[in-house]
Amino acid sequence: xxxxxxxxxxxxxxxxxxxxxxxxxxxxxxxxxxxxxxxxxxxxxxxxxxxxxxxxxxxxxxxxxxxxxxxxxxxxxxxxxxxxxxxxxxxxxxxx
Numbered sequence: 001x002x003x004x005x006x007x008x009x010x011x012x013x014x015x016x017x018x019x020x021x022x023x024x025x026x027x028x029x030x031x032x033x034x035x036x037x038x039x040x041x042x043x044x045x046x047x048x049x050x051x052x053x054x055x056x057x058x059x060x061x062x063x064x065x066x067x068x069x070x071x072x073x074x075x076x077x078x079x080x081x082x083x084x085x086x087x088x089x090x091x092x093x094x095x096x
């Protein structure tokens with residue numbers, strides 16, 4: 001199994017990293033490490049994200065940050081489609 005970001009999700013990730021880097025470069029590194037830990041967990045346990053609130057997506061929370069990975073999972077791939085900020089427009093990613 002592999003995990004892949006859509007181009008939109010990758011752009012969101014880069015925007016978030018840029019934002020945190022302007023505050024403190026160490027904060028950007030911490031955020032990226034938490035996303036990497038989450039990626040590793042999802043590769044082991046693809047069904048571990050919350051599905052009840054996210055419509056067709058599962059949400060996996062980024063530890064220590066107000067973000068989540070909104071993803072879909074098949075037998076072969078986890079596709080991260082959005083990185084919603086959970087305190088701003090929390091359901092803007094929903095397309096169902």
